[in-house]
Amino acid sequence: xxTRSRRSTEADVxxxxxxxxxxxxxxxxxxxxxxxxxxPAALTHHDIEQALGDAMLDRVTLYRVxxxxxxSGLAHKNADASRVFRFSLAAPGEHTAHAHFRxxxxxxxxxxxxxxxxxxxxxxxxxxxxxxxxxxxxxATCAEARA
Amino acid sequence: xxTRSRRSTEADVxxxxxxxxxxxxxxxxxxxxxxxxxxPAALTHHDIEQALGDAMLDRVTLYRVxxxxxxSGLAHKNADASRVFRFSLAAPGEHTAHAHFRxxxxxxxxxxxxxxxxxxxxxxxxxxxxxxxxxxxxxATCAEARA
DNA sequence: CAGCACCTGCAACATGGTTGCATGTGCAAC
DNA sequence: GTTGCACATGCAACCATGTTGCAGGTGCTG
Numbered sequence: 001x002x003t004r005s006r007r008s009t010e011a012d013v014x015x016x017x018x019x020x021x022x023x024x025x026x027x028x029x030x031x032x033x034x035x036x037x038x039x040p041a042a043l044t045h046h047d048i049e050q051a052l053g054d055a056m057l058d059r060v061t062l063y064r065v066x067x068x069x070x071x072s073g074l075a076h077k078n079a080d081a082s083r084v085f086r087f088s089l090a091a092p093g094e095h096t097a098h099a100h101f102r103x104x105x106x107x108x109x110x111x112x113x114x115x116x117x118x119x120x121x122x123x124x125x126x127x128x129x130x131x132x133x134x135x136x137x138x139x140a141t142c143a144e145a146r147a
Numbered sequence: 148x149x150t151r152s153r154r155s156t157e158a159d160v161x162x163x164x165x166x167x168x169x170x171x172x173x174x175x176x177x178x179x180x181x182x183x184x185x186x187p188a189a190l191t192h193h194d195i196e197q198a199l200g201d202a203m204l205d206r207v208t209l210y211r212v213x214x215x216x217x218x219s220g221l222a223h224k225n226a227d228a229s230r231v232f233r234f235s236l237a238a239p240g241e242h243t244a245h246a247h248f249r250x251x252x253x254x255x256x257x258x259x260x261x262x263x264x265x266x267x268x269x270x271x272x273x274x275x276x277x278x279x280x281x282x283x284x285x286x287a288t289c290a291e292a293r294a
Numbered sequence: 295c296a297g298c299a300c301c302t303g304c305a306a307c308a309t310g311g312t313t314g315c316a317t318g319t320g321c322a323a324c
Numbered sequence: 325g326t327t328g329c330a331c332a333t334g335c336a337a338c339c340a341t342g343t344t345g346c347a348g349g350t351g352c353t354g
Contacts, residue, residue: 024351026301045341058303063342065301083226083310084341099267112267120246120259120280125287133267134279140272171320173332192310205334210311212332230341231310 010034021072028057032065036075041111042086078132080109099133103142110139157181168219175204179212183222188258189233227256228281245279250286257286 014033015025023029035051036043043051045062057065066087069075073090080086081102099112112135119131161180162172170176182198183190190198195209204212213234216222225233228249246259259282266278 019352024300026351028302059341060304060343061302068301079226079228079230081226083230083232085230101269101273110270112269118265119282122248122259122282123257123287125290126248127285127290128282129284131283132281134281135266135269135275136278137276138274140270143272143274171331173320175333206310207312207335208333215332 017074021074023068023072028061028065029068031055031057032062033069033074036069036087036089039088041109042076042078042080042088044080044084044086046084048087076130081134081136098131099135101135101137101139103137103139108139164221168221170215170219175208175212176215178202178204179209180216180221183216183234183236186235189223189225189227189235191227191231191233193231195234223277225279228283246282247280248282248284248286250284250289253286253289255286 011030014030018025018029018033031052032048035048048062049056070077075087075090078086101110101112119128122128158177161177165172165176178199179195182195192209196203217224220237222234222237227233248257248259266275269275
């Protein structure tokens with residue numbers, strides 16, 4: 001089946017990427033990395049568990065896979081506004097600044113990739129590695145619904 | 148004693164503010180609100196417990212006081228990078244944008260109040276209420292230690 | 295195909311936050 | 325000043341998220 005060979009191929013690519021980072025290409029890692037690659041936004045541990053569905057792996061294993069992803073620089077880990085960690089693929093260079101807009105009404109989070117704000121001035125000697133901008137207010141939909 | 152009357156006066160002001168919001172002026176609320184007013188930065192639940200010292204109140208009561216402060220618009224609640232909530236006085240307008248720098252090495256957090264970055268462009272119809280900027284990298288001390 | 299290092303799963307734990315319920319107290323009416 | 329009631333507090337138990345230790349399984353290399 002074409003579906004199956006497509007899947008295999010993609011998994012192979014991912015597996016190669018994993019091995020390139022000096023680790024073992026295990027099903028757990030392959031699946032999680034594939035998921036993160038396909039995700040349009042940062043995922044929580046819970047999101048991933050859900051997405052894995054029947055192919056679920058142990059809670060702890062998932063935490064460890066995610067930690068390993070972060071350690072090896074393949075992913076980023078962020079605490080979101082409701083104090084749960086979110087994981088997203090590490091961008092290869094360009095994605096160091098990221099802006100989110102969270103609607104106080106509907107709770108939806110929007111990614112504002114197109115508007116990378118300039119980093120503010122830092123004190124002498126500080127080295128900036130990453131920047132996250134967290135905006136809050138009302139999104140267009142909710143603002144209109146309320147008008 | 149002058150200390151005592153000074154204390155009373157300040158507490159009175161705070162109590163009045165509390166009552167103005169339609170709630171009871173209880174010792175717990177007065178103390179917490181006074182603390183937040185005096186704090187230069189956002190405090191965690193733990194910070195507040197420490198600061199209260201001998202005048203400590205119950206964990207749960209503190210949570211409820213803080214929630215009430217947020218509900219009544221007197222304070223803001225934010226999850227910081229290590230996924231604990233931080234509380235700060237609601238600013239009357241000027242303090243809506245806030246920038247933090249967290250050092251990946253030593254974990255210390257610096258407040259960059261002096262450099263309020265301009266808010267990025269938002270999509271049509273979005274209403275911005277508050278903005279937090281989370282910068283990461285190495286602080287001057289750690290950068291030097293590593294050089 | 296054998297061995298070892300690394301990975302996984304389970305169970306127990308830690309921390310931060312929340313809920314239910316009985317008791318206490320600020321405040322206002324008298 | 326006393327009384328009453330609604331609201332606030334304290335306690336204990338609970339929940340969710342994340343972490344640690346350890347025994348057993350498995351990808352990789354030789």
